[in-house]
Amino acid sequence: MKHGKINKKDELPSNTNAIRINAIRGAKYAWPMGVWFTVFFVAPLLIIFLYSFLTKGLYGGVDFKFSLKAYKLMFQSSYGIIGLRTLFIAVVTTVITILVALPCGYAMAKSSHQTLLLGMVIIPFWTNSLIRIFAWMSVLGTEGLINSFLMKIGITHDYLHLLYNKQAVILVSVYMYLPYAILPIFTSIDRFDFSLLEAARDLGATKPQSMFRVLLPSIKSGITTAFLFTFIPVFGIYTVPLLVGGKDSYMLGNVIVDQVNKTRNWPLASAFSVLITLVSAFCVLWIVNSGKTSKKRGGK
Helix, strand or coil: CHHHHHHHHHHHHHHHHHHHHHHHHHHHHHHHHHHHHHHHHHHHHHHHHHHCCCEECECECEECCCCCHHHHHHCCHHHHHHHHHHHHHHHHHHHHHHHHHHHHHHHHHHCCCHHHHHHHHHHHHHCCHHHHHHHHHHHHCCCCHHHHHHHHCCCCCCCCCCCCCHHHHHHHHHHHHHHHHHHHHHHHHHCCCCHHHHHHHHCCCCHHHHHHHHHHHHCHHHHHHHHHHHHHHHHCCCHHHHHHCCHHHCCHHHHHHHHHHCCCCHHHHHHHHHHHHHHHHHHHHHHHHHHHHHHHHHHC
């Protein structure tokens, strides 16, 4: 018995040393990623945050004098309207994208040709994003495919204004970010046990009821991920409203680029960048917390 106790005590230092050795090895393996993360992610965010509290330079750039003028300008009514418009376009685009992605993900999960369908979703997006936007401009333009077809069959006798408005921005944004919503939803549905739907039908639920009460709660993680992958990029989007939008679709991303390139008000551009970063961080934290809450409820 004593000999056994001595062996257990002798094992403690060796276990502690093993933990320390593993921790040292982990730090050695992790430091390159830590340096990369600091240089290319943390440092730029800190620079933008610092610039937002500085004064605009006479010929652009910044003067290293503390000022809150950028944040005061940011909360002007004109910028407030642009912010609300950006939020509206981002929310509507996200909702439409998820509504389109749900049946697509379901059909892909039920299909026996998943690889082919995944390729059809992903491969078109290997093309440069600007080329895809210009393709939509040729489709929606006054002499584009839609207008030409409608006039040819006699439905309309004049060109429809399908470009340079909020509707065009929403449509093209849905197209641009649809794969980022389809893939996480497909992954969640593919892991779903479809026998649960049959059990719900056997218990008297209709097909829509089984979908809404059994399937959708089970793929909540995929839907929240799709929301995250769609809302955050659209909230800071720049190229789509620039090319297919008009005066009524000027968004925060356009404000930032114009303040950097035209007005050269870097502090104001940094302040708007900080705002977009905070909104994005809030969305991420909200989704993470909602996921933890649902897991706790499921555990209970």
